[in-house]
Amino acid sequence: MTVMKTREQATVNGTPTHYKARHCLLCRSGKLGLALPLAHSAIGNDYLPTAQPQQEFAQSLHLCKDCGNVQIEDVVNPDILFRSYTYSTTSSLGLVKHFQTYAGEVATAAGAELGSLVIDIGSNDGSLLKAFQSIGYRVLGVDPAVEIARRATAEGVETVPDYFTRKLAERIKQSHGPAAVVTANNVFAHSDKLPEMADGIRELLRPDGIFTFEVSYLLDIVQKMLFDTVYHEHLCYHSVRSLDLFFRRHGLELIDAQRIPTKAGSLRGTVQQAGGPRPVAPGIARLIEWEGITELHAPETWREYTRRIETARDRFVTVIDRARAARKRVVGYGASPTVTTLINQFGLAGRIDYLVDDNPVKQNTFSPGHHIPVYPSESLYQRGADVIAILAWNYAAPIMTRHQAFAAAGGKFIIPLPMLQVV
């Protein structure tokens, strides 16, 4: 891959690496305001085997004054982000079980006869579709990661290696018939072509079909200090208000929205054709009301959130700097896109000696942008460490359990968020 480096007009193999989102990705409005200033970052999951220069992109969040959508500033070319994506769902056992439960719940909600078609957009290795298959549905995956799509197909889950567009939806409808269920988990926040995706879903759904999706919930991102879940794979940060308006504009109807614990706070939405057979759940009006009461879309809420993040950074960095002044070795725990965002936002490069992670894919790599070396967590005992800064703070409890020996030998854990803790 040839990467040309000029600041604004960079290209990869002749196509632009990114563009600035100057219009709302949901409603096309140009009335965007800066909501959350965030540091520039290299692509958050680009942990490299050798330290090489990496392009940085803007990832501040902007708020649409018309529909309330919150979105990232730079939209990075998805070919760079996803075409060679190696993340495979089955590598996470918890997720597979989650999909089995999920498929059962969706099948019940859809009430579709066995043999009906289920389509998963962003189907990855086909884990979710295998669960639908085992219930007795016909399945079809769509995923642009060519190698992962090829493997899923070889394993019995037919997968189209492409992006989901209205054109592709028409082709699928001709070849496979309309769908009783369309799902999109994790990818619904990943596309800068959501209007086109919604039109494709409307095209593909049976009159009584349902579309279900899971997205991170904006209210959780603000209330639970989840700003580190902002990185370039996630373009939009959804609220019930913005989603409800969005589906209406595309001949669809949001009929249910439930808060679920996935990724520390997500929404599971259910959608049907406008005027479809199902009633709209009262929970939607309640959540929209609550978003109004908490002023989720008010600029002052975002200014206050910005101040809370700055305070959290100041407290965390003060403790780290004092430890370093006392000649303590500080190591960061975690090597993920969220950790990349946290390192950039809190200015931690130069304050930690190295990173450790339990995922073999991340071990013996260099972190995006700052090239901090990443080792297996056993390195804590070989290379030495006095303080572990748990940057993957959502996993603080299992990490501390796993490294009781470190604490027993006098080591300290520092957890930066949601509130500073020294254990």
Ligand SMILES: [Zn+2]
């Ligand atoms: Zn908008």
